[in-house]
Amino acid sequence: MQIQAVIDAAVAEVGRVLLGKEAQIRLALCCLFARGHLLIEDLPGMGKTTLSHALADVLGLSWKRVQFTSDLLPADILGVSVYESNDGSFSFHPGPIFTQLLLADEINRTTPRTQSALLEAMGEGQVTVEGETRQLPDPFFVVATQNPIHQSGTYPLPESQLDRFLMRLELGYPHAKAEREMFQRQHANSVDRTPLRCCIDREQLDTIRQAGAAVHASDNLLDYLQRLVAYTRESPEFAVGLSPRGALALLDCARTWAVMHNRGHVVPEDLQMVLPSVASHRLVPAGDYAGDGAALVALLQRNVDVIRA
Amino acid sequence: MKMLQQVPRNALAWIIISMFTLLAPHAGRIPVWIMLIYLFAALWRIQVYRGHWSFPGRWVKLVMIVSGFAGIYLSFGSLIGLEPTVALLLTAFALKLIELVSRKDAYVLIFLGYFVCITEFLFTQDLLMVLYSLLNVIIVTTALVALHQPGEHRFNRKTMRLAGVMVLQAMPLMLVLFFLFPRIGPLWTVPVKSHTAKTGMSDFMKPGDISKLSQSADVAFRVQFEGEIPVKSQLYWRGLVFSKLEEGAWSNLGYFDVPAKERRQQEVVTKGEPLNYSIIMEPTQQNWLFGLRYATPDRPGILAAPDFRLYSLVMIEDEFQYQVRSWPQAQLETELSDWRREVELRLPDNDNQRTRQFASTLRAQAGSDEAFVDAVLQHFNREPFVYTLQPPLLPDVDGMDVFMFDSRRGFCEHYAYAFTVMMRAAGIPARVVAGYQGGEINPVNKTVIVHQFDAHAWAEVWLPEEGWVRVDPTASVAPQRIEMGLEEAVAAEGTFLSDSPLSPLRYRSIRWINQLRLRYDALTYQWQSWVVGFDGQVQFQLLRDVFGEISAGRFAAALIGTWALVLLPVAISLLRRREIRPQRPLDREYLKVCERLANLGYPRQAGESAADYAARISRECPDWAESFNRLTGLYTELAYQTPVSAASEQQFHQALRQFRPRKGRER
Numbered sequence: 001m002q003i004q005a006v007i008d009a010a011v012a013e014v015g016r017v018l019l020g021k022e023a024q025i026r027l028a029l030c031c032l033f034a035r036g037h038l039l040i041e042d043l044p045g046m047g048k049t050t051l052s053h054a055l056a057d058v059l060g061l062s063w064k065r066v067q068f069t070s071d072l073l074p075a076d077i078l079g080v081s082v083y084e085s086n087d088g089s090f091s092f093h094p095g096p097i098f099t100q101l102l103l104a105d106e107i108n109r110t111t112p113r114t115q116s117a118l119l120e121a122m123g124e125g126q127v128t129v130e131g132e133t134r135q136l137p138d139p140f141f142v143v144a145t146q147n148p149i150h151q152s153g154t155y156p157l158p159e160s161q162l163d164r165f166l167m168r169l170e171l172g173y174p175h176a177k178a179e180r181e182m183f184q185r186q187h188a189n190s191v192d193r194t195p196l197r198c199c200i201d202r203e204q205l206d207t208i209r210q211a212g213a214a215v216h217a218s219d220n221l222l223d224y225l226q227r228l229v230a231y232t233r234e235s236p237e238f239a240v241g242l243s244p245r246g247a248l249a250l251l252d253c254a255r256t257w258a259v260m261h262n263r264g265h266v267v268p269e270d271l272q273m274v275l276p277s278v279a280s281h282r283l284v285p286a287g288d289y290a291g292d293g294a295a296l297v298a299l300l301q302r303n304v305d306v307i308r309a
Numbered sequence: 310m311k312m313l314q315q316v317p318r319n320a321l322a323w324i325i326i327s328m329f330t331l332l333a334p335h336a337g338r339i340p341v342w343i344m345l346i347y348l349f350a351a352l353w354r355i356q357v358y359r360g361h362w363s364f365p366g367r368w369v370k371l372v373m374i375v376s377g378f379a380g381i382y383l384s385f386g387s388l389i390g391l392e393p394t395v396a397l398l399l400t401a402f403a404l405k406l407i408e409l410v411s412r413k414d415a416y417v418l419i420f421l422g423y424f425v426c427i428t429e430f431l432f433t434q435d436l437l438m439v440l441y442s443l444l445n446v447i448i449v450t451t452a453l454v455a456l457h458q459p460g461e462h463r464f465n466r467k468t469m470r471l472a473g474v475m476v477l478q479a480m481p482l483m484l485v486l487f488f489l490f491p492r493i494g495p496l497w498t499v500p501v502k503s504h505t506a507k508t509g510m511s512d513f514m515k516p517g518d519i520s521k522l523s524q525s526a527d528v529a530f531r532v533q534f535e536g537e538i539p540v541k542s543q544l545y546w547r548g549l550v551f552s553k554l555e556e557g558a559w560s561n562l563g564y565f566d567v568p569a570k571e572r573r574q575q576e577v578v579t580k581g582e583p584l585n586y587s588i589i590m591e592p593t594q595q596n597w598l599f600g601l602r603y604a605t606p607d608r609p610g611i612l613a614a615p616d617f618r619l620y621s622l623v624m625i626e627d628e629f630q631y632q633v634r635s636w637p638q639a640q641l642e643t644e645l646s647d648w649r650r651e652v653e654l655r656l657p658d659n660d661n662q663r664t665r666q667f668a669s670t671l672r673a674q675a676g677s678d679e680a681f682v683d684a685v686l687q688h689f690n691r692e693p694f695v696y697t698l699q700p701p702l703l704p705d706v707d708g709m710d711v712f713m714f715d716s717r718r719g720f721c722e723h724y725a726y727a728f729t730v731m732m733r734a735a736g737i738p739a740r741v742v743a744g745y746q747g748g749e750i751n752p753v754n755k756t757v758i759v760h761q762f763d764a765h766a767w768a769e770v771w772l773p774e775e776g777w778v779r780v781d782p783t784a785s786v787a788p789q790r791i792e793m794g795l796e797e798a799v800a801a802e803g804t805f806l807s808d809s810p811l812s813p814l815r816y817r818s819i820r821w822i823n824q825l826r827l828r829y830d831a832l833t834y835q836w837q838s839w840v841v842g843f844d845g846q847v848q849f850q851l852l853r854d855v856f857g858e859i860s861a862g863r864f865a866a867a868l869i870g871t872w873a874l875v876l877l878p879v880a881i882s883l884l885r886r887r888e889i890r891p892q893r894p895l896d897r898e899y900l901k902v903c904e905r906l907a908n909l910g911y912p913r914q915a916g917e918s919a920a921d922y923a924a925r926i927s928r929e930c931p932d933w934a935e936s937f938n939r940l941t942g943l944y945t946e947l948a949y950q951t952p953v954s955a956a957s958e959q960q961f962h963q964a965l966r967q968f969r970p971r972k973g974r975e976r
Contacts, residue, residue, distance in 0.1 A: 220896070220948040265950045268918040305915040307896050307903075307948075 020178025036166020060198030074117035323452035492845035548744035607632035653738035672735035696787035
């Protein structure tokens, strides 16, 4: 199997509905291949939901969508036991979480109680309802979207829960050319309405996932990773540095990224490509640092020498 | 409270430990209730930490402060003076603990701890105490280190190791400062130790005083001779000369008791070889010093009195070292002035009539002064006089009559007293001399250790042509006292150091204890002569020996130079620490190429990977693109891929040789 070709096809397929966002699509795929959950954060109307739908389609996964609201309860996601009057017993009605890809829309609009029910399921891969533990299907992905936290009526996820997401993506405004194309299609009413084709089947998904573990990370690369991590812990710009889990996540994603580009070894560029999405939500700037997570990552990448001097 | 202001558990534990170890050496000097305050404060603070109790309110604190002051006033009778002030400091130190809320308070406590540690030296500068204080410094430093380990939520003994390393690292600097930093005179005077008893000889003597002193095993002073140590029986350390006898007690002539023209010492004709020696005295809170017969001081601040004794202008409050030169054969005061003769012959009226009568009779029989002296000594020797550490109490009036004719039991002062009275009654100028006799020779470093139990009193008589001659009546009664020392002399009685059962001196017969004791004493001597006695004068001497003539510039250069010598290794090791591991040869080669390109104006950015850099170079200077891309490709392969083939390595080195970027080839 030509992994790169398969992935290129999948990216192109998603690109049909999300114009000019190839980099983000690749990162989102990388996240899912690395068995991580994805958080997409941006303002309303930037294509968050579109991207998550498209991902489910091209991967051929069963998917469900939950719109998180302030009155959503854990049972609404996990499921509930209902009394059956016919045979006088309780039967479990599974909630929307029992699916391969769960789209959790606007996760920061719901209460922390419901958020934590979801996040626990993400961490364990199983849910416990009424004392009974039920296994979630495999693969199980959560793609959550959230509005930037400064909007009113939101419950921002704490750092500890942000850490459960392998990557956080920001979509950003589309490129002028892509936006123009979007307008033209809308105007011509010539949107390609055919549903997205499944490009990566279950077998291919497993192959990609397994290939990631076999990718070689040389001493030089691990040195670089350690220097990056050490910088976040020592530099005064950071209040909280990268945890060992964060560092492992970085390495996992870099390995997957290498697989996606048909390489059996990781090069520093792999690490640099995934670094912003993996690290920015795990880093906390120090009190007097003006920039946000993204600026911190840029600073990090700029100041840590790739080759040990 | 903010996380940063909290005092970690580890730091709190170490602070409390340090408070108790700092308190321990003061324990003998402070009332028991202060120790109870320490326990109480520690308990309170621990209960606060456990959340059971709360911090004291303003009124409670005020009450505690006031009662602390009141307690010290009641215990010491004053708030001024060394001991009350230190007690006040210690009490405040304890009370501050229950006020320990944030880091700021912890700093106050820790720095106060260092200060408390120093106060111990106001009382003693003993070697063991210095070692203990070093331990205290390490413990207080441990608390300081623990305060800077915010993550440490459990008591951690390893912190102490770090603090110990830090203190050890500071040692060389301490030595530099000790030897080289200018000794500036004290900026303030330490309050007098009002409550420590004066020790050793007192300036007046009643029968019974010296036998009491002889119960003590404390060291009075240590002597180091240049050359041979004279025989023990010749070691008469003169300290005080008692010329006045009033109401049954002998006392010293004060400065103003002597008429102005008599205040200068008479010229002395020296005979024979002098003895040179240095003496280190333990503090006595008194002014007089000790020396062998006809001692001349070798240091400013020490004066010689007209009765040939030495005294210091300042009270001896710390260990005190001085050099002396003595001529044991010198003739003292061959011409006696009328005033001096009158003073040295004066006896109280109507006292000890029987003794005086006896003396007059004996003098008439003897024929000459010398014969009379011998006759009196013979009397002591022949009659059943007993030398004892437990003499019976004598009445204030006619005490010598009781001693001479009834009890006949006495210690050295009784014999010296009786002898001098008899001499004066017979018209021979005489006086009592008090000091120490003999001493223990330490074979380890050849010092003479003089203990308090070596205290002795003897007499001096003035004979025409000869001047003042030493006569020791005790030698006639108990010659072994002079030959062997007190222990032998009272061996039959078993009273030697009977009040101090734990003194190592009592166990001299056990070989290893004695060895240990003598070795430690030798160490103490070294300590006292090198460290405690290291004052401005000695420093000046040392610097002159090492650097020749001293100028301000040379001194500053020496100070800064040694400082640098000590700190440079530290600085170098700190700088070297930055480099984590040496580079791999591959990276070194590649970075050399990068450096070459940087010199040509195309530096690699820190965050730029090799491939990114190659892409940029190819864009900016297409001439080098091909060879540099090849080089970079090989480098990337070698650096990140596995397995590395020997062929690639060869190719990489080939590419290195081929890649020769030059300025001229730029476009």
